[in-house]
Amino acid sequence: MYRILKAAPAAAILLSLAACNGSADKSAATGATALPDVEVPDLSLATLQDVTRELSSDAYEGRAPGTPGEQKTVDYLIKKFTEAGLKPGNNGSWTQDVPLVEITAKNPTPLTFTGGKSPVTLQYAKDYVAFSYRVQPKTEIKDSDVVFVGYGINAPEKGWNDYAGLDVKGKTVIILVNDPDWQTAEAKGEFNGRAMTYYGRWTYKYEEAARQGAAAALIVHDTEPAAYGWNVVESSNTGTQYLADSENGGADQTKANGWIQLDKAKQLVASAGKDFDALREAAKKKGFKAVPLTGVKASLSFDNQIARKMSRNIVGVLPGAKRPDEYVLYTAHWDHLGRCTPVDGDDICNGAVDNASGVGGLVTLAQAYQQAGAPDRSVVFLAVTAEESGLLGSEYYAKNPIFPLARTVGGVNMDALNSAGPARDIVVVGRGKSDLDAYLEKVAAAEKRTLVDEPTPEKGFYYRSDHFSLAKRGVPMIDFGSGQDLVEGGKEAGKKAAEDYEANRYHAPGDEYDAIKNWDGMLADLRLYYAVGRMMAMTDKWPNWSEGDEFRAARDKSRAGQ
Incomplete structure (x- = not known):
């Protein structure tokens, strides 16, 4: 929740060409010093609300996919x-079908x-x-050998392989969350230090465990490197x-994926006669060898209630x-968690900030574009x-673009707008990744706002929202929002607001x-x-x-054919 911006005047804002700063000059390849001036029309607070x-x-x-709430949405x-x-964006239709499988663990x-x-x-x-x-009626792990695989990373380009010389077929792997160098103060090092890479994300760790043939992959939850508490893990899974x-x-997937509490992971490792803290420390270093928990066997089972559902993206142009x-x-996602773990008898995760606000933003911006008149290029409003x-x-x-990715100039993702009040700074997620920084720099200078790096790069925000799906296929996507330096209360108030949202409303019924x-x-x-x-x-x-950015090659390849 760093999307906390300084309030701008209600009148139209002229974004001056002279506002370009030195950083924009560095992006001469895009002609950043000649970016067009644009006027921002009045945006409708009533529509957003x-x-x-x-x-x-x-x-x-x-708003869970495949429910009556989806149809209403x-x-x-x-x-x-x-x-x-x-206009309807999909060849005369407002929607794009997205085939999903709905799986609910029972018993x-x-x-x-x-x-x-x-x-x-x-x-x-x-x-x-x-x-x-796996789409199967029952999941059962019985007497599976257990192996501690450190951070569960196989990165050939870095000479790092936590699975080296190891056969985990049919075994249960215990994995640490985040990257090996997540405690590094600066955003540099083998895995970008404090700034999480995709190797640190839980999604990658499950993917790699499956590629290695593991029967089950269990990530150890630790609040700081995970970037959220156990309450979020529980309500989400x-x-x-x-x-x-x-x-x-x-x-081709593991039979089971999951998370375990840190104290239970320590008990587990101790039961095998080993010290968890010592293993965790060893796992930070290149050349770490996975450690079998000799003699220990894992067992669990649950039934799977399965239904195939057709969900929909909504697209206007x-x-x-x-x-x-x-x-x-x-882009903005319209879905949320549906019914979730009750709090004081309330079991509906309404998702007001996350992400009804972002979808409200889509509609508000669509109105503003219509008011201002069509720009030179087409503008697509995609609620996913x-x-x-x-x-x-x-x-x-x-994977199935309605508009060719090679003809997609770039995009802006909106996921959870700022509800904490005006701020003086703007945080760019993944700052320095693309030429789009220059576009934002021009805006920031005109508004007398300061662009800052992510205060919590260890949370890996760039890999946690919908822009990532397009970015990894080469489309330049920018994700930014308000910082924590509030106009009223400064950084202390901003930090408190962010922590309060994460503790009491994020992925919980309180997000109303x-x-x-x-x-x-x-x-x-x-x-x-x-x-x-x-x-x-x-x-x-x-x-x-x-x-040198990880997504540059994909963009160059797609544009080469144009």
């Missing part, structure tokens, strides 16, 4: 996109580890969570899970006036499904419309989102990733 209020109401039951957004003057047993000095038993939800990516449908039904076959993207289940809607769109007390920061976010996207839509430049 109305859409956020509607989508986060109990009537939508938390789709119908409502088609209505709002139509009223905003957009979970305790997770037991036997064969050590003493048995260790973990209770479902309290001590562990587990789920399956004990209900219905959604997977992308596949021809093999997930046969404002055709460009001069180059309609070139596209600028705005199943972000909370692993970016499934944006991943499906990126009535909990939003300040809308000024949201409107300030939207002004910047509008300006950056409008610049892309009004220039003839094609932004790219920075030289």
